[in-house]
Amino acid sequence: MKWSPDELISFVAKVLYEVAANGLTLDYAFQKVKRNWRSLQSFKVFYDVSFDAVRHYYFLKFAASKLFGSSAMKAVAKAWFIYRADALLYNKDLVTRYKKRLLKRALARPEEALEQLEGLRDNAVEYLSVKYSYHPKIVSTLLSHLPQGEVERLLEAGNATWIWLRINTLKADIDKALRILEAEAEVEPHPKIPFVVLLKNAKRPVQYLEAVKRFLAIPQDLASIYAVLSLNPQPGDRIIDLAAAPGMKTSLIAQLAEGRAKIVAVDLSAKRVSRMRHLLKNLGAGGFVEVVRADSRALKTRRFDKALLDAPCTSSGAFTKEPAVKIYPRLEDAPKYSKLQKALLKNALSLASEVVYAVCSILPEEGEEVVTSVGAKAEKPLGDLASSYRGEVGGRTFPHVHKSEAFFISRLRE
Ligand SMILES: C[S@@+](CC[C@H](N)C(=O)[O-])C[C@H]1O[C@@H](n2cnc3c(N)ncnc32)[C@H](O)[C@@H]1O
Missing domain, CATH: 3.30.70.1170 (Sun protein; domain 3)
Structure with missing residues (x-):
């Protein structure tokens, strides 16, 4: 065997610490821990288990406190082994033997911890937060906009991976x-x-x-594809993408317009603009797109038929891809982003007759509120999107409906 369960648990405990205590994303945390680890033939199992443990962190923390009387990261990683190893590790004998060893010193049986979880049912936020492992703020935000049954389906679906x-x-x-x-x-x-x-x-x-x-x-996530489909790019269109880097949506615009649209891709970050040039070239879209580095809040240029604004945001809708978001949703950054989004959207409306606004966020402050603040007609652009939280000023994508990230998407016309 190339690694032992003790080693796997130590590794995962360190990754959990980097994410939950230091606020790193999963990939940063994983790379940081891996750098200081002995070399292994493959870190694939360690990565998959780390991802799964971060995804189920709140539940495992609760279970660890019941099983081991501790919610230290090592205890959380052990709880991962007890509840999740069967689903992820192939060597069933090893899983059974090691689980038995861990449970010898446990204060409760795994089923008892689950029964205690059911005891939280009276407090919907706490119950759903622990059961599906989401920060309580994510759960309470969703509960204030959607019925509880639907929130539960959404949270459960958000723990699956679709490529x-x-x-x-x-x-x-x-x-x-x-x-x-x-x-x-x-x-x-x-x-x-x-x-x-x-x-x-x-x-x-x-x-x-x-x-x-x-x-x-x-x-490419389906929500990102819906954002571009909402723009309905056609050959002959003049299209500006105002927050374009690294260029995933821009390249799809070029594809849907069959390389026959006039496309300008703008981004503020020099580093991301250079990545975008490279990516567009690799994807075969380089020849169809003019890349510009500029601040899209202040950009003044000729008029376009259509603009896409895939705005910078909290990324609170990205929990299916980035499990660290479930622990640290950074919802407190919403006012800062909301201000930026409004400024970007106002300018977008001065540059094009039709604007598609998209954000990867579950918050109305970054979605419905932004599009209703600018005084333009805002609507749901595609029948396949779910309803927005308020009125029909846009649509939303959800993991339980679309098998995608959670986006808000709206089409605006002056
Ligand atoms: C959600 S990402 C865009 C992702 C991109 N549309 C894609 O699909 O590949 C938001 C982008 O907005 C850019 N941005 C932030 N503030 C900006 C501004 N004032 N003007 C232009 N771009 C800005 C960021 O650098 C970032 O690349």
């Missing part, structure tokens, strides 16, 4: 890209979007699939 792939028709036709993809993976077509498939099973991690390495298939 959507968009076929990059700038590089290959759909049949050819699918042939290459299906040689290594099983995919399910999206029922309505012909260039999108859901990855079901793959011989290797998505980034190593041949079709992905050749940029014929691009991992």
Whole structure:
């Protein structure tokens, strides 16, 4: 065996500490811990287990306090082993033996801890927060806008992982890209979007699939695809993307307009602009896009037919991809972002007759409130989106409805 369960638990406890105590994202935390670890043939199991432990942190912390009388990170990592190892580790004998060892010193049986969780039912925020492992502020925000049954389905679905792939028709036709993809993976077509498939099973991690390495298939969340579909890019359109880097949505605009739109991509960050140039080139969209570094709050330029504003935000809707968001949703940053979003949206409306506004956020302060503050007509752009929290000023995507991140998307016209 290449590693022991004790070693796995120590590693995961350190990652949990970096995320929960120091506020790092999962990948930063993982890389930091890995740097100071002995070299292993592969860290894949350690990464997958770290991801899962961060995703289930609040539940595991509760369980650790019942099982071991402690919510120290080591105890939380041990609780991971007891409740989650069966689902993630292949060596069933090892899992059974090690669980038995851990439970020898436990104060309660795993089922008893679960029964105690049911005892929290009277307090909906605490119960849902512990059961599905979300910061109580995420739960209370959702409960103030959606019925409890729906919130529960949303939270449960948010603990699943979906990998959507968009076929990059700038590089290959759909049949050819699918042939290459299906040689290594099983995919399910999206029922309505012909260039999108859901990855079901793959011989290797998505980034190593041949079709992905050749940029014929691009991992992209469905919510991000809906934002671009809301813009309905057409050949001949003049389109400006005002918060464009690293360019995922810009490249889809180029794809949907069949490379025949005039596209300008703007971003404030020099570093991200340079990444965007590189990415657009790799995706085959470089020749169709003019890249500009500018502050989109103040940018003055000729008029466009359409503008996309995929605004900077708290990313509180990104919990399916970034489990650290469930521990640290940073909702307190919303007022700062809301101010920035309003300034960006006002300027967007001065540059184009039609603006699609998108944010990866569960907060109305970054969604409904922003679009109603600017005095333009705002509407839900696509029938497939769920209703917005208030009125029909936009639509929302949710994990339990769309198998996607949680976005707010609106189309505005002067
Ligand atoms: C959500 S990200 C955009 C992601 C991108 N649309 C994509 O799909 O790849 C928001 C972007 O807004 C940029 N940004 C922040 N403030 C800005 C400003 N005042 N003007 C232009 N871009 C800004 C950030 O640098 C960041 O790249």
